[in-house]
Amino acid sequence: MPVSDPSARPVPLPGRRAHAVDRAFLGMERRHPDVRWDAGGVAYLSGSPPSLADLRAHVGFRLGGLPLLTSRADGGARRPRWLPDPDFAVGRHVHEVVANGPAGWDAALHTALAAPFAPGTYWGIWLVHGHVSDEYAVCYRFHHACQDGSAAALTFRAILGEGEPSARPVPKKGRLTGLPRRVGTAVGLTTVFLAGSLPVRGHRSAAAAVVPTGERRLWRGRVPADALRRIAAAHGGSAHDVHLAALAGALSAWSARSGVPLPRVRALLPVDARRPNEEQTWGNRCFALPLELPVRLPAQGPTRTAPERGNGSRDGDSPLRRLEHVMGTTRRLRGEVWRQAIQDLVRYMPDRPTEWYLRRMLSPRVTDVMATSMPIADKGSLGDSRVTGVALLPLLVPGHLFGVGLSFFGEWAETSFVADRALPHGELLPELWEQAVGELEGEVEASSAPV
Numbered sequence: 001m002p003v004s005d006p007s008a009r010p011v012p013l014p015g016r017r018a019h020a021v022d023r024a025f026l027g028m029e030r031r032h033p034d035v036r037w038d039a040g041g042v043a044y045l046s047g048s049p050p051s052l053a054d055l056r057a058h059v060g061f062r063l064g065g066l067p068l069l070t071s072r073a074d075g076g077a078r079r080p081r082w083l084p085d086p087d088f089a090v091g092r093h094v095h096e097v098v099a100n101g102p103a104g105w106d107a108a109l110h111t112a113l114a115a116p117f118a119p120g121t122y123w124g125i126w127l128v129h130g131h132v133s134d135e136y137a138v139c140y141r142f143h144h145a146c147q148d149g150s151a152a153a154l155t156f157r158a159i160l161g162e163g164e165p166s167a168r169p170v171p172k173k174g175r176l177t178g179l180p181r182r183v184g185t186a187v188g189l190t191t192v193f194l195a196g197s198l199p200v201r202g203h204r205s206a207a208a209a210v211v212p213t214g215e216r217r218l219w220r221g222r223v224p225a226d227a228l229r230r231i232a233a234a235h236g237g238s239a240h241d242v243h244l245a246a247l248a249g250a251l252s253a254w255s256a257r258s259g260v261p262l263p264r265v266r267a268l269l270p271v272d273a274r275r276p277n278e279e280q281t282w283g284n285r286c287f288a289l290p291l292e293l294p295v296r297l298p299a300q301g302p303t304r305t306a307p308e309r310g311n312g313s314r315d316g317d318s319p320l321r322r323l324e325h326v327m328g329t330t331r332r333l334r335g336e337v338w339r340q341a342i343q344d345l346v347r348y349m350p351d352r353p354t355e356w357y358l359r360r361m362l363s364p365r366v367t368d369v370m371a372t373s374m375p376i377a378d379k380g381s382l383g384d385s386r387v388t389g390v391a392l393l394p395l396l397v398p399g400h401l402f403g404v405g406l407s408f409f410g411e412w413a414e415t416s417f418v419a420d421r422a423l424p425h426g427e428l429l430p431e432l433w434e435q436a437v438g439e440l441e442g443e444v445e446a447s448s449a450p451v
Contacts, residue, residue, distance in 0.1 A: 018073065018080040018145075021284035021346065024355035025145035026073060026080060028362075038117070040141035040152065040393040041376075041407070042109070042218070042416075043160055047385030049129035049136035052096040058382070059125060060090040062159045068282035069123065069155070073145070082146075082282065085120075092118040099130035112139040113216050113393070113418075122146040125159075138382065144395055148286040149374045150272045155281060160387055161377040210260075212398070215421040220391050221430025223437050225413040231437075234444045235320075237327040238334065239413065240373045242440060243406045245323040247371065248293040249436030250429055255295070258424040265293045265401075267371040268361055271333065273346035287342045288361040289333070293369070294325040319440045320447070364399030373406035380409070391416035402426065 018026070029037050050058070063069055072085040095115065099108035112126035122143040129136035138160065142152055228239035235241075244267065255262040267290070274285040297318075332338045349357075360366055372394050380387030391414060392405025402419035417429045 016068070016071075016082045016282075018082060019283050019285065020349060020351050020354040021148075021286065021358070022073075022145050023080060023351055024358045025143070025284065027077070027355050028359065029143075029145065030077065035398055037144045037395065038141045038393075039144055039147075039149070039395045039403075040139065041156060041405075042112075042391045042393065043138045043140075043156070043380060043387050044389040044391075045136055045138065045382060045385040046388050047134060047136075047383070049127060049385075050383060052094070052127060054383075055096075055125070055127050055138075056090045056094045059094050059159060063090070065158050066155060066281050071146075071282070072120065072122070087120075092121055093123060094125045094127070096127045096129075099128065102131050105131035109137065109139070109218070110216065112137075113141075113218060117141075117143065136385075139393075141393065144284070146282060148272070148284040149270060149372050149392070150274065150286070151281055151283065153374050153376055156380070156390075157377050158281075160380040160382055210420065210422045210424070212420040213422050216396060216418055217421050217423075217426060218391060218393070219417045219419075219427050219430050220389075220414060221416075221434045222389070222412045222414040223434055225408055225411055227437060227441055228413050231323070231440050231444050234447075235323060235327065237323065238330070239408075240406065241323060241326045241330055242437070243373060243413070243415070244291070244293065244326045244330075244371065245319065246433050246436035246440060247369075247404060248295045248322045248326070249319055249439065250432035251293065251295045253432045253435070254425065254429055257428060260424060262295050265295045265369060266367045267291050267293050267369045268367040270370075270372050271339075271342055273339075273343045275343060275347075285346055287346050288358060290361065290367055291326070291329055291371075294322040297321055297325060318443075319436065320443050323440060362397050364397070367397075368401050370394045370397060370400060370403040371405075372403075373408075375408040378410055389414055393418055396420075402429070404429075 025037055028035075067084075068082060070085055070088040071082040072088075073080045074083045075081045095112075097108045097111045097115075099105050108128050108130065112128050115124070115126060117124050123146065124141055126139040126141075127136065128139060140152070140156065140159075142155075147155070225239070228242045231242045232239050247267070248265070251262055251265055254260075269289045269291055270286045271289055272285065273287050333342075372392065374392060376390050377387075380390075387409070389412065390407045390409040392407045393416070394403030394405045396403045396418050402417050402423060405416045405418075407414050407416070415430060415433050417426065419426045419429075
């Protein structure tokens with residue numbers, strides 16, 4: 001029986017090859033080290049905050065179900081892989097920010113939003129407390145090279161929730177007999193998306209008039225989730241359609257108050273393209289789609305036909321006309337054919353076209369706002385504390401007006417706006433969004449009332 005050599009080194013694990021979208025973000029980080037490529041979320045909890053040591057112990061225990069969070073990128077710029085990090089330590093990832101009494105809450109939260117990651121790490125958790133005795137927050141931020149929103153939502157559920165699956169739409173398993181049609185659809189969509197990535201001649205982002213300070217601010221709003229669903233059901237759309245239409249209405253009102261002209265606003269929408277059996281906890285499987293927000297719709301002339309649904313208003317700023325405009329673009333995205341084609345593009349597109357496309361889409365010459373949405377969980381907890389609300393922290397791209405995230409948690413639809421402190425009257429955006437949802441709800445009720 002052969003005796004093994006005790007001095008022989010074990011064969012290293014092959015790890016997981018970084019996806020093309022992962023490599024694109026890693027490449028953009030190398031080219032633009034001064035840009036922050038992080039996103040994340042904040043969970044607000046009621047109850048006494050844990051100690052930092054207890055939170056670290058809790059996170060360390062939950063990481064057993066999230067093994068890829070203990071990975072690092074290795075293999076160089078050309079062939080990076082996610083490999084187990086032999087130097088991983090929970091203490092380098094989980095931190096604490098203590099507010100100096102009630103007046104210090106905003107400063108403490110913004111410290112957590114701005115704190116750099118520890119060297120060599122791709123994510124971090126900050127426990128924020130000290131403003132009152134029975135409330136605190138947990139801020140989770142990650143580098144976009146290692147996670148997208150769907151992966152981060154599952155991380156939230158694993159650490160603060162009960163691990164229930166995300167309510168994300170996925171295409172059915174493809175059949176080989178449909179392969180030629182799928183290839184044709186993917187090629188056609190590629191042409192459409194590439195056309196959408198072309199800069200608009202003469203377009204100058206509204207954010208160009210704002211001199212950034214480098215300090216981020218977070219503003220939140222919320223409405224009952226059923227309000228968005230009722231409006232969507234009345235018009236055959238989705239709750240996300242209603243959110244985008246309300247966002248357009250809020251931007252129109254914000255432009256009037258702030259004095260920032262918005263002749264055109266194009267939002268960048270991340271779309272989850274994972275296959276049904278694909279790992280959700282790590283990496284990027286998203287595709288970025290541009291959508292022009294109907295901030296300024298032309299008024300309908302006397303010869304135009306009134307919309308099939310809604311109140312038939314001829315006002316260019318009618319809330320229902322905005323919703324119809326959004327739905328006209330997103331309707332195909334909800335269909336199985338387009339979702340399958342987007343999935344195929346994300347799965348098979350080579351590295352260089354992927355990075356080129358993402359760079360174009362993130363450019364303020366092409367898009368103005370990052371707009372993401374995510375179902376988070378029905379409930380969440382940390383020990384005896386209950387999660388009372390969640391705010392997404394979308395990627396804030398230099399040159400964009402802001403990033404906006406819509407999260408569904410429990411009975412609430414919560415919107416969060418992340419922008420540079422220099423954005424004029426940015427604090428008004430959540431309230432204006434809530435008002436725009438209310439206007440849509442009012443028009444739906446009026447259109448369905450008996451005559």
